[in-house]
Amino acid sequence: MFKNKKFNYALFGNPVDHSKSPQIHNFFSKQTGLLHTYTSYNVLLSNFNFSLSDFFQKDGLGANITAPFKEEAFSLSHQLTERAKIAQSVNTLKKVNNECILGDNTDGIGLLSDLIRLNFIKKQYSILILGAGGAAKGVIFPLLSFGCSIFILNRTSLNAQKLVTQFNKYGKVNVFDPCLSSTKKFDLVINATSKNIEKKEDFFPLSCISSHTCFYDMNYQFDNTPFINWCIKKGYKSVSNGIGMLVFQASHSFFLWHNQFPETDYIINLLNKNY
Numbered sequence: 001m002f003k004n005k006k007f008n009y010a011l012f013g014n015p016v017d018h019s020k021s022p023q024i025h026n027f028f029s030k031q032t033g034l035l036h037t038y039t040s041y042n043v044l045l046s047n048f049n050f051s052l053s054d055f056f057q058k059d060g061l062g063a064n065i066t067a068p069f070k071e072e073a074f075s076l077s078h079q080l081t082e083r084a085k086i087a088q089s090v091n092t093l094k095k096v097n098n099e100c101i102l103g104d105n106t107d108g109i110g111l112l113s114d115l116i117r118l119n120f121i122k123k124q125y126s127i128l129i130l131g132a133g134g135a136a137k138g139v140i141f142p143l144l145s146f147g148c149s150i151f152i153l154n155r156t157s158l159n160a161q162k163l164v165t166q167f168n169k170y171g172k173v174n175v176f177d178p179c180l181s182s183t184k185k186f187d188l189v190i191n192a193t194s195k196n197i198e199k200k201e202d203f204f205p206l207s208c209i210s211s212h213t214c215f216y217d218m219n220y221q222f223d224n225t226p227f228i229n230w231c232i233k234k235g236y237k238s239v240s241n242g243i244g245m246l247v248f249q250a251s252h253s254f255f256l257w258h259n260q261f262p263e264t265d266y267i268i269n270l271l272n273k274n275y
């Protein structure tokens with residue numbers, strides 16, 4: 001199925017058609033002189049295990065994994081980094097010693113790196129995460145380790161509660177109940193939902209936002225996301241989409257594969273201008 005190529009890296013997901021990862025990794029490859037091929041594979045839901053094994057049995061050296069396969073990639077990894085073990089989700093794989101597959105999760109460190117770049121985060125910050133899916137799961141541990149406290153608000157509160165149970169041994173993480181916490185203020189609001197939240201003010205109260213609250217949307221698209229548009233309309237000043245997170249998670253994958261960090265600012269600016 002996969003052509004024999006040296007230094008073969010890939011992205012697996014469904015869908016992957018609009019992914020910017022090939023462009024980012026090709027840019028990193030040129031910039032560092034570490035030449036590799038990076039191909040996207042849109043795999044059927046039932047075919048992930050087979051496709052991945054086939055890739056690594058041939059010349060595949062490393063892969064990025066996107067939705068909906070991050071949990072399956074976690075189960076298929078032979079070894080795990082500490083952060084992947086804690087997140088129970090894997091977005092980066094690396095073949096080690098020519099036989100074993102190491103699973104890592106670079107989403108959380110990718111988000112944290114971008115929040116630091118933007119000056120959107122400080123130790124002790126109180127963060128509201130909207131959503132409790134795979135993306136939220138990947139970022140909670142790094143944010144807690146940085147010294148922040150986290151509240152999770154999700155459409156299905158049981159899913160938020162599951163994340164609290166998974167992560168509360170690592171720091172302060174709670175389900176946010178707007179009815180019970182009307183005086184609570186957040187320093188940072190992160191949108192980790194996959195679809196537009198209708199009627200945002202019914203979802204989370206404006207009383208939890210202060211003049212210095214920052215807003216980060218993990219989503220990105222060719223123009224402003226609905227969440228970003230809503231923030232702009234409300235007059236909030238510190239607002240960002242998720243392009244930086246995407247580039248930084250890729251840079252940490254690149255580091256795992258090649259032991260070298262690529263430069264990130266240029267490609268973040270380029271993607272933000274030309275998306």
Ligand SMILES: NC(=O)c1ccc[n+]([C@@H]2O[C@H](COP(=O)([O-])OP(=O)(O)OC[C@H]3O[C@@H](n4cnc5c(N)ncnc54)[C@H](OP(=O)(O)O)[C@@H]3O)[C@@H](O)[C@H]2O)c1
Binds near residue numbers: 130131159219
């Ligand atoms: N920038 C990056 O590098 C990066 C990295 C990872 C992910 N992402 C983005 O982050 C987003 C979330 O990804 P994911 O993997 O976590 O997806 P996911 O596992 O499918 O989770 C989706 C989350 O969104 C919530 N949701 C869906 N539709 C909603 C609606 N209409 N109103 C309110 N909540 C809604 C779901 O709530 P329920 O639990 O109630 O279903 C769930 O919490 C995706 O758009 C993805 O592209 C970006």
